[in-house]
Amino acid sequence: GDSVTQTEGLVTVTEGLPVMLNCTYQTAYSDVAFFWYVQYLNEAPKLLLRSSTDNKRTEHQGFHATLHKSSSSFHLQKSSVQLSDSALYYCALNTGANTGKLTFGHGTILRVHP
Amino acid sequence: GGIITQTPKFLIGQEGQKLTLKCQQNFNHDTMYWYRQDSGKGLRLIYYSITENDLQKGDLSEGYDASREKKSSFSLTVTSAQKNEMAVFLCATSGWGGFEQYFGPGTRLTVL
Numbered sequence: 001g002d003s004v005t006q007t008e009g010l011v012t013v014t015e016g017l018p019v020m021l022n023c024t025y026q027t028a029y030s031d032v033a034f035f036w037y038v039q040y041l042n043e044a045p046k047l048l049l050r051s052s053t054d055n056k057r058t059e060h061q062g063f064h065a066t067l068h069k070s071s072s073s074f075h076l077q078k079s080s081v082q083l084s085d086s087a088l089y090y091c092a093l094n095t096g097a098n099t100g101k102l103t104f105g106h107g108t109i110l111r112v113h114p
Numbered sequence: 115g116g117i118i119t120q121t122p123k124f125l126i127g128q129e130g131q132k133l134t135l136k137c138q139q140n141f142n143h144d145t146m147y148w149y150r151q152d153s154g155k156g157l158r159l160i161y162y163s164i165t166e167n168d169l170q171k172g173d174l175s176e177g178y179d180a181s182r183e184k185k186s187s188f189s190l191t192v193t194s195a196q197k198n199e200m201a202v203f204l205c206a207t208s209g210w211g212g213f214e215q216y217f218g219p220g221t222r223l224t225v226l
Binding site (some may be wrong): 009033035043044045046047050090094100101102104105106107 | 118145147149154155156157158159162204208213214215216217218219220
C-alpha cells in the first residue's frame with residue numbers, strides 16, 4: 001500500500017533561521033498529489049500547500065515545497081521561521097482517486113524559539 | 115466557506131461502553147471522513163463515505179461502525195470502548211475531486 005514518511009518527532013529551530021521538514025513516499029501510482037497540512041495548538045488541521053506537478057515549486061505563507069518524483073519527496077521549507085510557525089505539520093499523499101482519500105505521515109512538530 | 119461541527123467536544127465513557135460521535139457539515143461536500151489522531155501516529159483513517167448511505171472502511175475500522183444517513187452528517191460509533199483508544203477523533207469533508215480536506219475541531223475521547 002501507499003506510505004508517507006516524515007521527519008520524526010520534534011524539530012526545534014531558532015527564530016529567523018531556515019527549516020526543512022522532510023517528507024518521502026512510496027506508492028505504485030504515477031498520478032499523485034501531495035499536501036502539507038498544519039495544525040496549530042487546539043485547532044483543526046488545515047491545508048498549507050499542495051502540488052501534483054513534478055519539479056514545480058509551490059509556495060504559501062512563506063513556506064515552499066517542490067514535488068520530486070525522481071526521489072519520491074515533497075519536503076517543506078522556509079527560509080526564516082517565525083515563532084507563530086510553531087505547530088504540527090503533516091505530509092499527505094493522494095493517489096488520484098476522486099474520493100480524495102489521503103494517506104498521512106505521522107506528523108512533525110516544529111517548535112520555534114526566540 | 116462552510117463549517118464542520120463535531121459533537122460532543124469531550125466524550126467520557128466506561129470501558130466496554132458503546133459511544134457515538136457526530137459530525138455535521140454545511141459545505142455541501144460529497145465525501146466525509148473519520149480520522150483518529152494519536153500523538154506520534156499521525157492521522158489514521160477509520161471510515162469514509164463518498165455519498166449518502168455509502169460507507170468505506172479505512173485502515174483502522176475494526177472496533178468502529180459508521181453511518182451516513184444524510185449528505186450533511188456522518189456518525190462514528192465506538193462499539194466497545196477500550197482504554198487504549200483514548201484519542202482525538204477528527205471529522206473531515208472534501209468536494210468532488212477531493213483534493214482539499216476540511217477538518218472539524220475534533221472530539222476528545224477518554225475511557226475510564
